[in-house]
Amino acid sequence: MRLIIIGGGIAGLSAAYYATKNTQFDEITLLEADSRWGGKISTDRVHYNDGDFIIEGGPDTFLATKPWGVALCKELGIADRLHGTNPKTKNTYVLNKNRLLPLPEGLAMMIPSDIPSVLRSQLISWPGKMRMGFDFLQPAKSINGDESLGNFVSRRLGREAYENLIEPLMSGIYAGDGDQLSLASTFPYLRDLEIKYGSLARGALEMRKKMPSTPGSRSAFLTPTTGLAEIVEALVENLRLKSVKLHLNTSVTAIHNLQPSTFNLELRNGETLQADAVILATPAPISGKLLGAIDPKLAADLQTIPYASTATVSLAYRQADLSRPLDGYGYIIPRREGRKALACTWTSTKFPHRAPDGYALIRVFVGRAGQTLTPGPSPFRGGENPPLPPGGEGLGVRDDYLLALAREELQLTLGITAEPIVSRVFVWENAMPQYNLGHPELIKRINAALENIPGLALAGNGYRGIGIPDCINSGKLAVEKLSEKEMMR
Ligand SMILES: Cc1cc2nc3c(=O)[nH]c(=O)nc-3n(C[C@H](O)[C@H](O)[C@H](O)COP(=O)(O)OP(=O)(O)OC[C@H]3O[C@@H](n4cnc5c(N)ncnc54)[C@H](O)[C@@H]3O)c2cc1C
Numbered sequence: 001m002r003l004i005i006i007g008g009g010i011a012g013l014s015a016a017y018y019a020t021k022n023t024q025f026d027e028i029t030l031l032e033a034d035s036r037w038g039g040k041i042s043t044d045r046v047h048y049n050d051g052d053f054i055i056e057g058g059p060d061t062f063l064a065t066k067p068w069g070v071a072l073c074k075e076l077g078i079a080d081r082l083h084g085t086n087p088k089t090k091n092t093y094v095l096n097k098n099r100l101l102p103l104p105e106g107l108a109m110m111i112p113s114d115i116p117s118v119l120r121s122q123l124i125s126w127p128g129k130m131r132m133g134f135d136f137l138q139p140a141k142s143i144n145g146d147e148s149l150g151n152f153v154s155r156r157l158g159r160e161a162y163e164n165l166i167e168p169l170m171s172g173i174y175a176g177d178g179d180q181l182s183l184a185s186t187f188p189y190l191r192d193l194e195i196k197y198g199s200l201a202r203g204a205l206e207m208r209k210k211m212p213s214t215p216g217s218r219s220a221f222l223t224p225t226t227g228l229a230e231i232v233e234a235l236v237e238n239l240r241l242k243s244v245k246l247h248l249n250t251s252v253t254a255i256h257n258l259q260p261s262t263f264n265l266e267l268r269n270g271e272t273l274q275a276d277a278v279i280l281a282t283p284a285p286i287s288g289k290l291l292g293a294i295d296p297k298l299a300a301d302l303q304t305i306p307y308a309s310t311a312t313v314s315l316a317y318r319q320a321d322l323s324r325p326l327d328g329y330g331y332i333i334p335r336r337e338g339r340k341a342l343a344c345t346w347t348s349t350k351f352p353h354r355a356p357d358g359y360a361l362i363r364v365f366v367g368r369a370g371q372t373l374t375p376g377p378s379p380f381r382g383g384e385n386p387p388l389p390p391g392g393e394g395l396g397v398r399d400d401y402l403l404a405l406a407r408e409e410l411q412l413t414l415g416i417t418a419e420p421i422v423s424r425v426f427v428w429e430n431a432m433p434q435y436n437l438g439h440p441e442l443i444k445r446i447n448a449a450l451e452n453i454p455g456l457a458l459a460g461n462g463y464r465g466i467g468i469p470d471c472i473n474s475g476k477l478a479v480e481k482l483s484e485k486e487m488m489r
Pocket residue numbers: 006007008009010011012031032033034038039040041057058059060061062063250251252253281282283286310311312384428431432459460461462466467468469471
């Protein structure tokens with residue numbers, strides 16, 4: 001059986017890896033439109049003064065508690081390259097009226113569980129703290145169906161706790177608007193805590209008891225020593241050794257179903273390829289576009305999943321040029337602060353080996369759902385980006401504008417006025433899928449439609465999880481969908 005996988009991000013690479021373990025595939029081909037592998041995983045290693053800056057353009061760690069990331073690294077023989085975040089300084093700050101205030105201690109799955117620490121926190125006013133206390137008193141609400149994350153947290157903990165605490169934490173993951181995001185698709189465990197314990201804080205406390213807390217215990221977040229690209233490099237090497245056909249600079253423009261389980265793929269270069277099975281590991285709107293000739297309804301559903309644009313700007317400084325110690329992992333910025341940046345990671349504190357001695361590396365995140373920075377030409381490969389969802393807007397900005405914006409953020413908040421010695425800008429247009437209200441129903445419809453197309457599977461961050469472990473698992477599940485049994489139908 002000939003399998004073609006479209007999209008060489010972590011989901012497509014993982015799908016190819018798991019397909020090599022399945023003997024039913026005689027020929028496996030992976031097609032990637034870009035000139036490099038990895039999609040959103042993009043590590044720049046910049047040599048400077050006998051050391052290296054390890055600059056991540058996209059993700060910089062993955063969650064250890066979701067098993068699929070660690071499992072893949074073990075299989076690839078690179079698990080010993082994984083390390084956690086710096087255990088010495090775990091502070092994270094929240095920007096609040098231009099001041100950096102520490103997050104309360106004892107957050108478990110975003111929810112505060114350490115009551116004295118919440119009472120001490122200046123992030124929430126006294127009326128706000130009293131409102132948070134209602135969480136212990138009000139029973140679980142009986143709701144049929146879904147609700148927005150913003151609505152759920154506001155009704156349990158109050159609007160102030162949502163806006164000052166939970167919203168910026170959540171934004172760091174989805175770059176989304178919590179009043180639009182589906183609770184069931186993003187943080188379903190929060191509703192489980194409400195139902196099981198009748199209180200988020202009580203539930204969070206129970207969860208915290210189960211978490212390892214001894215010094216030196218494994219970090220919740222892991223990353224390879226010289227960046228997440230190590231996983232991509234190990235995967236590509238593994239696939240080469242197993243004779244997978246790997247093609248960069250190869251963009252698919254349409255797919256046709258010749259007869260059940262035989263597909264014709266049209267490429268941008270005019271060529272046509274045939275396959276018995278296809279995995280689409282492209283962003284959902286692109287997958288939708290490619291499937292237009294096979295199932296117009298499925299194609300339309302896929303194209304309605306909105307994606308937010310975002311950018312990261314990494315800047316390196318001499319430690320001597322900083323007016324304040326970078327004594328934590330960085331800070332997050334609530335939407336209500338009205339800043340264009342949404343978070344700032346102090347990379348060289350979070351991962352000390354990612355900057356040469358005597359230097360600091362800082363990364364500013366810019367752009368969130370619904371935000372437009374400034375009109376202007378897009379710096380990106382026009383054709384390959386997914387179409388903007390209705391009402392959505394890209395960043396449409398140039399690198400120098402983003403650089404200036406990041407420097408302005410650092411000047412305002414950290415007082416840094418020095419010229420950076422190294423800077424890198426990465427813009428990710430339509431990169432972060434938004435699991436908005438209605439997403440669970442959409443996924444059900446998409447899965448039902450796929451049942452009727454044997455030999456076709458989807459993978460990637462658009463459906464059931466945005467994090468790297470979820471994307472790896474999506475690749476694995478896509479291969480399972482193409483099992484012999486399904487293909488015999
Ligand atoms: C700034 C940023 C920070 C993040 N931080 C984290 C983090 O710290 N931890 C974490 O777990 N996750 C993080 N994420 C999320 C995570 O990185 C992504 O969800 C994940 O990498 C997406 O992988 P993917 O394979 O689904 O898609 P992609 O990486 O988007 O891969 C899709 C691939 O398909 C290719 N393609 C598109 N069209 C075609 C076509 N027509 N033909 C052939 N190929 C095509 C694209 O070029 C691309 O390479 C972050 C994301 C961003 C943008």
